[in-house]
Amino acid sequence: xxxxxxxFCKIVDGKIPAEKLYEDSHALAxxxxxxxxxxxxxxxxxxHAETLETLPEEDAGPLFSAVKKVAKMLMRGLxxxxxxxxxxxxxxxxxxxxxxxxxVLPRYHSDGGGAIQSVVNNKPKESxxxxxxxxxxxx
Ligand code: AMP
Ligand code: ZN
Numbered sequence: 001x002x003x004x005x006x007x008f009c010k011i012v013d014g015k016i017p018a019e020k021l022y023e024d025s026h027a028l029a030x031x032x033x034x035x036x037x038x039x040x041x042x043x044x045x046x047x048h049a050e051t052l053e054t055l056p057e058e059d060a061g062p063l064f065s066a067v068k069k070v071a072k073m074l075m076r077g078l079x080x081x082x083x084x085x086x087x088x089x090x091x092x093x094x095x096x097x098x099x100x101x102x103x104v105l106p107r108y109h110s111d112g113g114g115a116i117q118s119v120v121n122n123k124p125k126e127s128x129x130x131x132x133x134x135x136x137x138x139x
Contacts, residue, residue, distance in 0.1 A: 003048040008099035012046050022070050026062035029070045032103070037111065039078045042101040043067050050098045051089050067102050080106035086116050094119075 002009040011018045011030060018030035021041060032040040045063045049055040055063070071083050084105040088094040107113060124131060132138075 001048050002046075003099070006048055006097075006099050008042075008044050008097060008101060009048050012044065021073060022066060024062065024066060026059055027066035029066060037105045037107065037113075039074045039080070039104075039106040041070055041074060041104045043070055043104065044099060044101045049100050051095075051100055052087065055100055063100075063102070067104065071104050074104060074106050078106050081109050082107040084113070084116055 002013060007016065010016045012028050018033075020028065020030045022029040022043075025046070027043055027045055029041055029043040032042050043063065043066050045055055045059045047056060047059050049059070052060070067085060071085060074080060075083060084107055085102065087100070087102055088096075089100075105113075126134075
């Protein structure tokens with residue numbers, strides 16, 4: 001399933017160009033147009049889903065397998081010391097393109113970047129137990 005108005009669906013269909021690094025029947029990886037690190041790559045499912053929630057179950061495993069392969073390619077090819085791997089899910093989390101994509105950012109000891117948790121510092125007022133109850137709807 002593709003959305004004809006979606007920029008990443010257009011890349012999947014070869015209608016707009018991208019620097020593709022990896023492709024299989026379920027996923028495609030290409031370099032981010034505005035890289036925040038050398039080799040900053042996006043891995044997308046070929047199925048148009050805005051978020052993980054709407055991604056069909058059968059596409060989830062293959063997407064993660066592609067992330068694993070691409071992260072290894074980037075680490076080796078660019079001699080990276082590590083990688084930050086993440087999804088901006090929803091506008092509140094910074095998602096701009098409405099087609100699920102996993103960012104992989106090769107990391108180096110000296111790159112000055114932080115850990116993925118440093119994107120937010122919204123400390124909870126409730127205890128961990130209260131939060132767990134809310135999530136599990138225990139009263
Ligand atoms: P976000 O939705 O905030 O997770 O990020 C969307 C990402 O897509 C940004 O890092 C953009 O630089 C990248 N991007 C947008 N359009 C293209 C494109 N045509 N080719 C490659 N990367 C793109
Ligand atoms: Zn799409």
